[in-house]
Amino acid sequence: MLNDFLILMKSELVITLIIFILLFIKIGKGMKNENLLPLLQVLLLVNFIAGFFFNKNGHLFGDMFYTNELIVFEKNILNLGVYLISLLCADWLKKTPHLPEFFMLMLSALLGMFFMISSGNLLMFYLALELASIPVAAMANFDLEKKRSSEGAMKMIFSSAFSSGILLFGISLIYGATGTISFAELPGQLDGSAFQILAFAMLIGAFAFKLSIVPFHLWTADVYEGSPIATTSFLSVISKGSIAFVFIAALYIPFQKMFETWYLMLVILAVITMIIGNLFALRQQNIKRFLAFSSIAQVGFILVGMSGYPDGTTAVVYFILIYVFSNLAAFGVASVISEHSGKENIDDYKGLYKTNPFLCWILTLALFSLAGIPPTAGFFGKLFLISSGAAKGAYWFVTVAALNMIISLYYYLRVVRAMFMDKNEQPVEKIKTNSTVKFALILCAAAIVLVGLLSWIYDYIQSLMN
Amino acid sequence: MNLLLLIIIPLLTAVAALLSRNKQQVRWISFAGAVAQLILSIILYCAFTKERAGGNEAEMLFEQNYALFPAWHINFHLGVDGISIAMILLTSFVVVAGVLVSWNIEKMTKEFYFLLILLSLGAYGFFISLDLFVLFFFLEIAVIPKYLLIGIWGSGKKEYSANKLALMLMGGSALVLVGILGLYFSSGHSFDLLSLSKIKIAEDTQRIVFPLLFVGFGVFTAIFPLHTWVPDGHSSAPTAGSMFLAGISMKLGGYGCLRVAAYLMPEAAHQYSNIIIILSSIAILYGAFATMMQKDLKYINAYSSVSHCGFVLLGIGMLTTTAVTGAVMQMVSHGLMTALFFAVIGMIYDRTHTRQVSEMGGLMKVMPFISTVFFIVGLCSLGLPGLSGFVAEMTIFMGSWENASAFHRIATIAACMSIVVTAVYILRAIGQVAMGPIKKNQSQLRDATWNEKLAAIILVAGIIVIGIIPGWLNDLVRPAAEIIMNKIAGK
Amino acid sequence: MNIEPGLYHLLFISGALFFIGVYGFLTRRNLITILMSIELILNSVNINFIAFNKYLWPHKMDGLFFTIFIIAIAAAEAAVAIAIIINLYRSHKSIDVESAEELKY
């Protein structure tokens, strides 16, 4: 029993360990950021690598917690993401006065996500969800002196509290209707009655809120813009990825009985999300806000993939893997620039290529990957999402998705154009990017190119399915 | 003959160009790569003819097939037939010329050549891939470099044009994507062109998918009324950009229309052929008339490209072997011709710093070489015998006339009329630019430099060779066209 | 005579509580009050769980446990929320929700 406990919950335990290390460092004499950050980066790297070993399938606490190859892989993706963030946002992290706290919060959020992914039970899921979201609210507030930061945090905590209120109400109704909250027993009890659909709608609402699906997305942009860029990237990549994993798992396993219902829901939500997300992204000036809306549109595409039951999972996981690299690269460049010049507007990027060609190429690559332009991996990711969506033969649906790629292309090109083509009297001056950031950016760039072309990765994920 | 080389060489060239130290290195590296590619494609042609002569009747030769995404039955499947060979030859000619013409680009040279080579890579891959997914992959690879080429090195309202071009082409490829997926799911999960060609796709599926694919590819080859990216795009693009745009990437569309849309969905091709014919006839005449009113040399050639590419679609729409052969010939011919035309316009622009026809005159006196080439390309464009344009257009006309119905007859005659209009606008341009009294400020201009001369000569050679001995091209393309047409005719 | 309250009474109360909470959340301007209305929502959920547990599934204790956890989590949430509110007060000199509408569009 204890043996299982140690093996199956390995990744969670490692994270906890790191958190405790941080805690001790904090209550101990403390460390300078310059020394602490590298240590952390090493720890996270170790954690990431450790993720690949000693994995075992199984479940604990009477199905409350279960794990398998796919889940391990998903957790590894999240680990990788956190590691990359710790590298990419080094500039900001170095400056922040409360580095250990920040990481404690971030890692506990990560821990929450791990539990969430592994949760086999609505109670577990709820606890994990809260663990994954409350710390993020605190993280959002980490630019203590900035007004926007605290405003963002306020919006985050309140709307997430509201959404979890709705979620809980939904769960309670489900409990009332079926008498169980365990994923294993749910399918037997579900019959798609009106009462259950009401409950289910509330659940979807909560998922949609975290995944920022239109019309539950409104908090996203504000929080992204307000919070420090490390938090933003964490929100937009890690928490989105985790919630997507859970969402698709929840739909496919416990709620598969209600397929007809949630397929249509997904189709509707996907279409609205893609369109609204794109339309809002069109006219954004702040790069973080811009990326927020673009990520909303991306979620729309993820939903397209999810709708392809039962084969959607591979495409979704694959896409999120790529999305982690692309989006983090974009945020990384944005953070470097905003840290060194305090500029976060797309217009400030004009003429950037003159001064910082390296950053420009990385950002271009990242944006193309987000837009789904070959040969970047984003092309494949998006294509497989759309293909899975098309499996049900709804041409109009696929066409809408495909046409939305054009709108998104338009605003991604806006940034590229600003960097490469537009003239500017005082562009951002030459930036001396420190080595870790550079390393991380190159890592992302390489991944963006290779993950697509190395097609065995997709097959590997496919093989994890069964 | 390993087709992978066709992709690897440009790839290596591009990488080498990125790693190179100074501008001169970049130029020579890209030139070397382009020439290597040219030689390779000529070798490919010889090997192909040898195989055929050796009695190898396989539909595609030099096939290679690697599993890429087994989960989606996507294979990296390569192979060539006569049509693709013709296209590859065209591409390699244009690439060499393009590299030469942009020799004295000083701004971000490395990036420029990198994108140029990348674009050509996309084209090569597109022409040799037999798997729809891979085909689509290469199709899109060929789009974005254009955006950057126009946006960064372009002139005039370049951002607008670049955006328009990228978005319209992406829109086209989006339709193509949906069409391909439609084929994939309606054919029992296959992206493979050859195996798809063996399957009969349900008629009602065809009725949905064919328009998607045809219009999608049609956008690339300026199908009316989705041709408006052509004038803006060409006029703002740098010389080599327009050369590649008109010479290569507009051909991707025609090739796709034929190889994917028409070939895989014969019934639909029959059903829609009349619409295609109407649209293309409109494009031919209307493009020609619109050209008459243009004052900017690049606009003239852009609109005439709309008109000439109309012939390609007309040939495909006519659904006779001869017409389709003609369409392919027209693609090759127009590719060479229009690339040359843009090259010459670029040369003239570099010297006179204007593209307004009315602001030039009597250039024959100061730059005889360039003006002579301008004459030749103009005459080719108006279909003078002995130059490639004539061969292609006549083949299309003869092929179209094989359809005996009054409708086809009228369409053909309408298309024929364009040869007069073409003569009008070409002669107006030539008469104004090369002939007439010379303008004062232009009496001191120098003639072409070695690289420009070489570029022009290469393309002129191509035009004349096709024009004087078209037999080889005919023998190359016709069998392939026959296979396609037999499929469409249901034989 | 004493009336044994049935499931529907309780559900009615919880429903009422829920919508009072939602109403409060949507209309109040003071952040603390909004926080309180969230607590109302959560409590309505608690009542739901207990009621369902008692009347429908008396031998499955999931509802009961859930309630306990919710109460705990609510406390944590409130703690963070109040911390953020304090911070907001520092920067905005007000805990009025309408004072924090800088981020929009």
Added chain:
Amino acid sequence: MPNATLIALIPLLPLAGFLLLGLFGRKYFKKSSGIIGTILLLASTVLALYTAYEYFFVYGKVAGSYQEIIAFNYTWLEFSKGVSIDMGILLDPISVMMLVVVTFVSLMVHIYSLGYMKGEERFPTYYSFLALFTFSMLGLVISSNLFQIYIFWELVGVSSFLLIGYYYNKPSAVAACKKAFIVTRFADLGFLIGILILSYSSGTLDFNTMIDTLTSSGSTQAKAAASTFLGASALTWGAALVFIGGAGKSAMFPLHIWLPDAMEGPTPVSALIHAATMVVAGVFLVARLFPVFSITTPGVLEIVGWVGAVSAIIAAIIACTQTDIKRVLAYSTMSQIGFMMFALGVSGYGGEAGLGYTASMFHLFTHAMFKALLFLGAGAVIHYVHSNDMRDMGGLRKFMPITHITFLIACLAIAGIPPFAGFFSKEEILLAAYHNNTAIYYIALFTSGLTAFYMFRLYFSIFWNKTPSPPGEGRGEAHHSEGGFSMMMPLIVLAIGAIAAGFIPFGHFVTSDGTRLESHFDLQFSILPVALGLAGIFLAMWLYLKQNERPGKLTASVYGFYKTAYNKFYIDEIYLFITKKILFNLIGRPAAWFDRNVVDGMINFTGNTTAKVSEGIKKVQSGKVQSYAIYFLLGVIGLAVLFIYAWK
């Protein structure tokens, strides 16, 4: 049997000349290019004469009739079974005759140009263009395939374009060459469609096969060709359209407008292209397809005949009023070609009926001689006076005797005065017309009278009229000689031709069906035309021999008509109206506008609307956390309602 290589060399030598001079002339042969071109052409002339001898006297004749011999054939581009463009050599009387004419006249012009174009800056270019033209023209006449003839047809057109535009920085020249090319191009459109029809209905492009299949009644193709469209059989349509092409090249009314302007080119060029060779290509084409034409119903030959006649008379009338000597000659050319055309028009196929055919070819032959001579003479005059206008001339007979004599000979020849060449050919034409179509006959008669008049008007006002103004006025100081040997020799040679050509028993060689045709004159028939000719001459003498006010009076008396004729019956203006007003303003401009504003407008509209919408919905993101919650709630309720009620 014919030696294909030798015959092939006839066109290929000039081609070689073109390539050599065109590519390297400017660098290496700045001076010598003239000689090179001439020598090459001399060679091919010799070959042509040899071939002619061989054909007519050695192997051509089998069983009393001249055969159509395919000396050489190469499939150039195959469309489908049987339908292919071939490059071949077809030997029959007319092609052989044309070989001789083209090479001979071209040679004369080459020699003449040595003197005339001396010192020109683009001397090599000039000769390379001449060579190109000669090559194309020769290729045209030996074509064995309908498409081959079209190919060379176009090449001839472009080389004419290049030569007219030789003085490329003279705006008038540029305009002229563009006009020439576009008008003929328009005619070629008809030709092309005609080819398509004929090839489709006969299932071949090869002349002999086509003629056989179409004429042999009962063959399936013939039946298919008989299928009518708009009241006429496909065959008729084909033939008629082909004739449009011919009419364009041969400057038949109403497609003649390019010919007078084409005189902007150097005079030798006009002599070669726009008098002797290219402009008769149309006649040649009709003759080549004569069997097809002769079986069409309703008869395309009718049309041919009338077009010819009308062109003949209109051109003659205009010619009487022009003062630019080259234009006068241009119109006379048009008129003479009109003669050839209607000669074909009134002819029938085979035997005695084929007289018109023979006559037409005969006239083509003689006309080539004396019209070339006229132009070269005019060239000499212009070279001497430095003006095209006959009002600047007069009394030149003292200064340029050779030119004077040869010019006189040519005038007599064209006026149809025995025993000069023109007399015989014109007699035959009139005879043919008399037997078949009286109306045309009288037109022709009147026209030949006019011809005599305007030619001698020209002659007198150049060489007599004014008393010569003393040297230094109106003529260049440079030369008091009338041009060197190189310019005089061709004049003399051609003059001999103009006298002698008439005595060739043409009917023995060139007939519609290859069989011998005895040409017989009855004097009382030829009295009338000759008398009219003389009358014309005397009228001209009376008006123009000495300077007087009679011409002024005459023009004043018929001023309105004179004005109209002087302005070429305003046909140019009509064309101008059609092109400028209709093509450009009514089609071109709207098309361009439509494209920029409507089609492109739609594309931009989609873009702009997207932007507008995104601007419009921004209010949703109000920044109020509570309103976010409202949307959240609405979302949940919406989904619930939708799926509980709508999809249940």
